[in-house]
Amino acid sequence: xxNAANKKFRNLFLIMSIIGPGLITVNAGNDAGGIATYxxxxxxxxxxxxxxxxxxxFSLAIIQExxxxxxxxxGKGLSDLIREKFGVKWTFFAMFILFIANFGVVVADFAGxxxxxxxxxxxxxxxxxxxxxxVWLLVIKGSYAKVExxxxxxxxxxxxxxISAFMAKPDWxxxxxxxxxxxxxxxxxxxxxxxxxIGTTITPYMQFYLQSSIVDKKMNIKDYKYEKLDVYLGAFxxxxxxxxxxxxxxxxxxxxxxxxxxxxxxxxxxxxxxxQYAFIxxxxxxxxxxxLAAAIIPLSTSxxxxxxxxxxxxxxxxxKEAPAFLGIYTFIIALSSIVVLxxxxxxxxxxxxxxxxAGMLSPIILIFMIILVNDKRIxxxxxxxxxxxxxxxxxxxxxxxxxxxxxxSSLFL
Amino acid sequence: xxKSNSLFFSKILYKNISDVTGSIIGKLSDLILxxxxxxxxxxxxxxxxGKRKLYVSSDNLEIHHDGNxxxxxxxxxxxxxxxxxxxxxFFVARDFLDKQIVDINGKKVERVNDVMIGLIRGDWKIVAxxxxxxxxxxxxxxxxxxxxxxxTIKKEFRNKLVYWENVQPLSERISSLQLFTSMNRLTTMHAxxxxxxxxxxxxxxxxxxxxxxxxxxAAQVLEEMEEDFQLSLLETLPDEKxxxxxxxxxxxxxxxxxxxxxxxxAERLLVQMESENSTDIRELMExxxxxxxxxMTKDYISFVANMRIGMVLEELKKLDIKESFSQYIYLTNEKxxxxxxxxxxxxxxxxxxLKLNELASISKISVYDENKIDKxxxxxxxxxxxxxxxxxxxxxLVGVVSxxxxxxxxxRLRRSVA
Numbered sequence: 001x002x003n004a005a006n007k008k009f010r011n012l013f014l015i016m017s018i019i020g021p022g023l024i025t026v027n028a029g030n031d032a033g034g035i036a037t038y039x040x041x042x043x044x045x046x047x048x049x050x051x052x053x054x055x056x057x058f059s060l061a062i063i064q065e066x067x068x069x070x071x072x073x074x075g076k077g078l079s080d081l082i083r084e085k086f087g088v089k090w091t092f093f094a095m096f097i098l099f100i101a102n103f104g105v106v107v108a109d110f111a112g113x114x115x116x117x118x119x120x121x122x123x124x125x126x127x128x129x130x131x132x133x134x135v136w137l138l139v140i141k142g143s144y145a146k147v148e149x150x151x152x153x154x155x156x157x158x159x160x161x162x163i164s165a166f167m168a169k170p171d172w173x174x175x176x177x178x179x180x181x182x183x184x185x186x187x188x189x190x191x192x193x194x195x196x197x198i199g200t201t202i203t204p205y206m207q208f209y210l211q212s213s214i215v216d217k218k219m220n221i222k223d224y225k226y227e228k229l230d231v232y233l234g235a236f237x238x239x240x241x242x243x244x245x246x247x248x249x250x251x252x253x254x255x256x257x258x259x260x261x262x263x264x265x266x267x268x269x270x271x272x273x274x275x276q277y278a279f280i281x282x283x284x285x286x287x288x289x290x291x292l293a294a295a296i297i298p299l300s301t302s303x304x305x306x307x308x309x310x311x312x313x314x315x316x317x318x319x320k321e322a323p324a325f326l327g328i329y330t331f332i333i334a335l336s337s338i339v340v341l342x343x344x345x346x347x348x349x350x351x352x353x354x355x356x357x358a359g360m361l362s363p364i365i366l367i368f369m370i371i372l373v374n375d376k377r378i379x380x381x382x383x384x385x386x387x388x389x390x391x392x393x394x395x396x397x398x399x400x401x402x403x404x405x406x407x408x409s410s411l412f413l
Numbered sequence: 414x415x416k417s418n419s420l421f422f423s424k425i426l427y428k429n430i431s432d433v434t435g436s437i438i439g440k441l442s443d444l445i446l447x448x449x450x451x452x453x454x455x456x457x458x459x460x461x462x463g464k465r466k467l468y469v470s471s472d473n474l475e476i477h478h479d480g481n482x483x484x485x486x487x488x489x490x491x492x493x494x495x496x497x498x499x500x501x502x503f504f505v506a507r508d509f510l511d512k513q514i515v516d517i518n519g520k521k522v523e524r525v526n527d528v529m530i531g532l533i534r535g536d537w538k539i540v541a542x543x544x545x546x547x548x549x550x551x552x553x554x555x556x557x558x559x560x561x562x563x564x565t566i567k568k569e570f571r572n573k574l575v576y577w578e579n580v581q582p583l584s585e586r587i588s589s590l591q592l593f594t595s596m597n598r599l600t601t602m603h604a605x606x607x608x609x610x611x612x613x614x615x616x617x618x619x620x621x622x623x624x625x626x627x628x629x630x631a632a633q634v635l636e637e638m639e640e641d642f643q644l645s646l647l648e649t650l651p652d653e654k655x656x657x658x659x660x661x662x663x664x665x666x667x668x669x670x671x672x673x674x675x676x677x678x679a680e681r682l683l684v685q686m687e688s689e690n691s692t693d694i695r696e697l698m699e700x701x702x703x704x705x706x707x708x709m710t711k712d713y714i715s716f717v718a719n720m721r722i723g724m725v726l727e728e729l730k731k732l733d734i735k736e737s738f739s740q741y742i743y744l745t746n747e748k749x750x751x752x753x754x755x756x757x758x759x760x761x762x763x764x765x766x767l768k769l770n771e772l773a774s775i776s777k778i779s780v781y782d783e784n785k786i787d788k789x790x791x792x793x794x795x796x797x798x799x800x801x802x803x804x805x806x807x808x809x810l811v812g813v814v815s816x817x818x819x820x821x822x823x824x825r826l827r828r829s830v831a
Contacts, residue, residue: 075616084511088526088552091511218616218645309549310513310524 030158030241031293032112032286033105033358034200036351038242039266041193042249044259047178052194053243054179056201059395061235062388063366066373067207068231071214072224073382078211079308081372091308094368101204101361102301104354105293106332110340111350112290115263118347119283125341132337135295136330139315151295154288157281158241160273165244167272170251191406192356198399199359201239207365209300245269262348298332360403363396370396414477414485419531419540423552425476426506430460430486432493438462441486444471444505444530445498446539452577455530455537457496459504468498471537482557505539513614514542515581517598520606522583522613527551529574542580545573583618600626604633612642620649628654632661635670643670652678656685663710664690665818668697696811705789706782708822709803709812715743716769718752723765739800743810744769751810753777754802779804782811786826790819 041049067078074081083091113131114124184190210231219227249269253260260266267282274281299315306313306325313325340350370392374383384392422444430441439462447456458474460467473490503509509525516523526548531540543551547570550556560570581598599607599622607626611619611634623646626634635643635658647655647670659667659682671679671694683691693711700706714732716725725742742760744752753775763772779802780789793801793816803812 075619080615083524087511088549092553215615218641220645220648310526310544 030155030238030289031105031109032116032290033108033351033355034242035158035245035286035289036108036112036260036263036266036348037193037196037200037355038245039249039253039269040260040348040352041197042246042269043253043265045190045193046250046254047175047247048183048190049194049197050175050178050243050246051180051182052197053201053239053246056198056395057235057239059391060202060239061232062391063202063207063369063395064210064231064235065228066369066384066388066392067211068214068227069224069382070369070373070379071211072219072221072227073379075215075218077215077304077307078208078369078372079304081378082368083308085372085375085378086368090368094365095305095308097361097364098204098208098304099301101358101365102297103332103336104357105203105205106297106336107339108351108354109290109294109297110337111347111354112286113294114340115347115351116283116286116290119263119267119279119286124347128337128340131291131294132333135291136333139295139299139329140326142316151288151292154284155292157285158245158289160270160281160285161241161248162244164270164273165248165251168248168251168269170247175247186405186409188406188409191402191409193352195359195399195402195406196352196356197359198402199357199362200355201242202362202366202395203358204362204365205297205300207369208304209296212300212303248272260348261346294333298329301332302326302329359399363399363403366392366396414479417476417478417484417532419529420476420478420484421543421548421551422505422510422528422530423548424478424482424484425486428484428486430458430488432488433491435487438488438493439465439467442466443507444537445496446503446505448503452533452538452540453503455505455539457498459498467493468496470494470496474537509582513583513618514544514575515583515599515610516544516575516579517581517602518575518579520602520610522610523575539577541574541576543572543574546570547572583614583622600630604630605637607634608637608642611646612638616645619646624649628657628661632658636662636666640669640673644673647674652681653685656682659694660686660690663712664693665697665708665710668694668707672698700782703786703826704782705780705784705786705801705803705814705819706812708786708818709782709814710818711812712738713741713743713800713813714738715745715810718744718746718770719768721765722760722763722767722769722772725760725769726765739813739815741800741813742769743802743813744775745810749809751779751802751804751808778802780814781806786819786822789814790823793819 070076070078070081076084079091079095082094086094110128110132114128117127118124184194214227249260249266252269252272253265258265258268263282263286264279267279270278270282302325303313305311305328306322309324311324312322314322317325319326339345340347370384370389373379374389376383425441427440427442429437430439431437439460441458442461443459444455445457445459445468446453455471455474457468458471460469469488470493472494473488475487475489477485477487479485505528510528511525513522513524515521523542523544525542526545527543528539529541529543530537532538533540547556547560550559550570563570579598599610602610607622607630611622614622619642623631623634635646638646650658659670662670671682683694686694697707697709714729716728720728740757741754742757743754746752752770755769755772755775759772759774760769776796776798778792778796778798780792782803782805789801792798798816800813800815802810803814805811
């Protein structure tokens with residue numbers, strides 16, 4: 001009897017320990033760039049893009065499941081697999097793309113630090129250098145893990161959008177119709193915003209980060225069903241938050257014709273919930289999310305690149321042991337914070353443009369992934385099913401076509 | 414044009430290959446190895462012509478270069494001998510390049526950036542593996558520009574080669590059979606180094622390497638690993654082998670591991686052991702985690718206290734000496750009650766006619782099995798002891814605990830609190 005209870009407890013413990021990477025990855029994906037993108041989409045286009053968000057939620061779930069499956073079957077990170085399958089030249093290309101996309105996202109996160117602190121009247125020339133040095137020190141000195149949860153806690157603020165969305169009393173009929181009726185006006189602004197939404201939802205860094213964190217769990221294939229649950233839950237829950245950000249901004253800002261030009265505009269969507277405290281709430285959440293991502297993304301980029309080229313890595317190594325690892329890490333933080341400090345730069349502009357770059361680059365990493373996950377030598381019987389291939393390939397084709405349309409329309413219109 | 418006797422594989426990979434008349438027959442797209450000798454030999458080359466693949470013997474393969482690293486690859490024979498190559502053969506580009514190896518000398522897992530081949534007594538063989546940055550630059554086709562650039566900032570790019578005798582390949586294509594026989598160079602390494610390397614690898618390679626070790630080595634390696642690796646590897650072993658390995662390990666380590674797995678499996682593994690060993694382990698599993706008893710080992714030498722030293726020395730020679738024995742000899746009376754302990758050196762140099770308990774240097778320091786680790790640490794520090802006898806409530810000697818194990822546990826506990 002005692003044994004049976006013990007076993008049940010063990011199983012529960014096992015499930016609890018497996019659930020996590022998926023949820024954390026997608027929630028970390030709702031960083032400064034994400035909030036800004038969703039808020040501006042809601043404010044500018046109302047509910048018109050909701051159908052797209054619904055569709056890319058499925059794409060995201062399928063793509064992240066592919067990462068989880070590769071992690072559990074091969075026990076290797078995504079850069080490891082790319083290097084072993086495609087050789088040095090292609091790996092160099094993939095890492096270059098990853099670096100550019102991630103660099104953009106880190107710039108966005110420092111822009112997030114700057115604009116959140118501006119809500120509290122702190123100039124970016126003070127907040128950005130302090131946070132950059134602070135994050136760098138925390139990670140290098142190994143005390144980052146202790147404070148990570150504090151910043152993670154900050155981001156719970158964004159769940160406030162869910163309540164806010166209901167309190168703003170949107171026209172739910174219209175919300176549901178928009179979710180089911182795809183509209184794609186062929187105008188540059190709309191398509192760019194759409195690419196930005198994809199870029200911030202299916203960010204390239206998430207694929208590398210998720211796969212590595214699942215590899216670290218040393219999971220057995222028989223426990224894979226729990227991990228699958230985790231990534232699906234993560235994808236749907238993370239995008240549910242994005243959904244309500246769009247709904248609440250559409251119900252408040254779009255209705256009053258306000259376009260999001262700064263963080264304080266985006267904060268106004270929280271007014272139905274928090275009234276005059278909306279700015280404090282939004283500022284705190286944006287700050288936490290930005291710091292969290294500004295620490296994680298440079299780190300995961302360095303790990304991915306060093307893993308691909310077989311260089312020594314690890315935060316507890318000295319500069320002499322791991323020059324490339326610490327060099328890349330330091331370079332990303334230093335240069336991206338400097339970019340944000342350029343005078344008269346629109347922070348909101350940076351936040352959104354970087355997500356659009358990530359969106360245009362994301363299909364490249366996805367193509368590498370689709371080839372890998374369909375390779376029988378690597379995956380054995382765990383290659384993609386037909387349905388998984390249809391959804392992932394359609395996603396790639398869709399994003400590529402959007403980018404092509406964008407280029408063509410800017411050339412000819 | 415000069416004949417090449419050694420070169421990097423990347424210099425000829427995907428380059429045109431011509432026949433004896435000089436007309437191009439395709440691109441050299443891979444080399445297939447024969448592992449039957451100590452240094453793997455190239456037995457065939459894969460030639461790609463459009464979509465067609467052709468496997469021919471490498472017997473008449475000649476490589477020339479013009480000093481400017483332009484290579485001319487030629488099959489100097491009138492008749493190409495086509496070879497039957499199977500999917501299970503070992504391909505250099507497909508199965509080795511860009512994969513991981515263990516550098517036995519450097520004790521590290523490295524990635525293969527390039528491969529050096531050499532013409533040895535008429536055969537092309539694998540000479541060394543390039544694991545350095547220069548190999549990556551060469552593959553990217555920017556080796557010489559990079560060297561020129563580095564020269565301007567007074568830096569030098571050297572090749573980082575690992576010679577074949579120090580290479581342990583890890584590719585999935587190396588079947589366990591090959592790993593078991595000629596290729597298993599890992600067994601020459603120290604158990605602690607093997608443990609570090611296994612911890613760095615992906616799961617499939619972890620399992621493959623661990624399973625290729627004999628029980629003795631596997632026990633040593635397992636002992637050196639972090640707990641989560643111990644558990645995940647143990648899970649992959651069949652009961653019989655797992656039980657044999659745990660039996661070889663010091664009882665306290667085995668007990669630690671068995672406490673962490675399901676009761677059903679622990680019981681199955683214990684039942685398969687010799688009863689003497691399983692009783693020891695069961696006893697240790699009873700102790701609370703932070704007590705001296707949980708860390709003690711049964712590997713110690715004890716004699717009845719009134720034995721003559723000459724007799725003791727005779728008995729010592731008959732012992733099956735274990736690595737874990739320390740420099741102390743423990744003394745008990747006929748009823749196993751603890752009397753004291755004495756340094757082995759004092760025994761060796763003493764008058765053989767004396768009895769053990771007549772030695773002047775007998776120490777009576779001890780801890781109880783239920784004492785906390787901190788207490789044992791304090792005692793061993795205060796009296797400069799490498800090992801402490803552990804007594805139960807009846808003053809019986811039940812085991813000894815070493816400073817080494819105490820320290821390891823102490824550090825582990827501190828870390829898990831932090």
